[in-house]
Amino acid sequence: MHIDLKKEIKESGPGKTGLFILLLMVAMALLAPVIAPYNPYQQSTTSLLPPSLSHWLGTNHVGQDIWSRLVFGARTSLLVGFGVGILSTLLGTIFGVSAALVGGLYEKVLMRIVDAFIVIPMIIVIILISAYIRPSILTLILFLSLLSWQGGARIMRAQALSLKERGNVAAAKSFGASHFYIAWRHVVPDLGPILLVDFIYGVRRAVFMEAGLAFLGITDPTVVSWGMMMRDALSFSYLNVWQWWLVPTGVALSLTIIGLTFVGHAAEPVIEPRLRGAEVA
């Protein structure tokens, strides 16, 4: 890998913008109890208030402070996003690298399974499962990870296949190194930037999915999330409350996804070096 990921992102305008947005969202999620003026779950009799100094974004249909819910919603989105990102990248690396190194029947069977999962639309599977098992945040992270590592495994395998032919691996092999040792010491470290790109897109997909599923009502009803807030707001679209209820929530969600897209795209030349210099943005 002779491409410096940090440099790649720093040199791209959208990459910097994306990173800035992401840091902002992470800060919002971490500092939620400090930023939010109210308890996001505290109901009150003053429902559907317009924005005011005491309620920056007004209140919702059960009198909860929308701004506080928005701030705490970032936690759910990012928790699911990063959770799934880490877990699915981990699974993708384990299966992708092991397929490349072990080869043979193991690789063949594994890659057919990977391909099969790539064709099956994930959301539909989750909807079916959650019709039976009400997901909590933790099980949602688990389901999403189990269904989304396959794309990464493909890329990781392809990369590991080429790394496998390098001199250092041959040398290690001649000393009798095990598959695990080779993977850990010689392949995974060189996958670095690719892991990061896979991770970023994994987070993005999960943030998207979590919001969509919550919008359909598939979520932990006791945890506030952006998708759930937008679903609540949809039932009041005939009132003018959408201006401070729906739009800020939707924008927060979209900004998070845009931030991740920009960072991911800036880092993409790592996977496809032919794209380098394509945009001097």
Place this chain on the structure above:
Amino acid sequence: MLSKQNLVTYTIALLFILSLNFFLPRMMPGDPLMAIYGDEALIAMTPELKAHLIERFALDKPLWQQLGAYFLALFQGDLGYSYYYNAPVSSVILGRLPWTLLLVGTSLVLSTMLGIILGIESGWRRGSKTDRAMLAGLMSLNGFPDFFLGMLLLIAFGVTWGIFPLAGALTPYSGLSGLALLFDVLRHLFLPVAALTLAHLTSGYLLTRNTMITVLKEPYMLTAKAKGLSQRVLKYRHAGRNSMLPVVTQTGIWVGRVVTGALFVELVFAYPGVGYLTYEALLARDYPIIQGVFLMVAISVLVANFLIDLSYPKLDPRVSYAY
């Protein structure tokens, strides 16, 4: 490309879908009949009906016989019975399917075509101001979830300006026919299609633009330029056509995405397709419908992918030698 590899892949996918549908309700704690049929059925349940259903699913027999009964019913096109709608699942779904096909089909064609054209134009001007603006703009658009786009369109064009209808696929009890009916359908279709198309434009655009950039470096582009061909021919016939190939392979995966996207958009516009049906079924815990929709959608996406695999070598003969 009907290779053995692909056949195995599709078989695994199909088996996974079928076994999920079979095992999930049967693994639930409690009465499996309840898990297969949902709350609604219990209200309508008489002892005779219960006995009939237990026999129909072979629920008193060992698992492998249940599996046999399941496959037998499936082959007969029997997806079960919805007690919520009081109709066979297959006819409930088939009644909704045309709307979803109309919505998904139109959006898929529009978003792919627009994506390719924008990608060609943007890639041709790579590095320029226009290209950078298009790239940033379309990537931002990609960040908007389809249901958010749908709600924004609904509020702007439906609620505020009242140009388009708010919900449904037809004006109820209007008694329209002929051209007036067609116009009514299109008017209701416009906003959902716009939301889906905008939400799914970017993948086609990015892919075409990326390929365009690599294709433009090919020697044959230089030859074509040296022949003095016009810019339009260079851009669309020489570079553009070759940049479209990867888009075709991806269309299969997009079918899946657009179908699931339709689910959200249909919910926003109360568009009476399969997606809205799924939402209603989730609310009513109407398990037979959820299972039926899952099976139909998953299998249609598989078939779409399969057909695209078949057609690909016709578009790019190099592929058939690659295997």
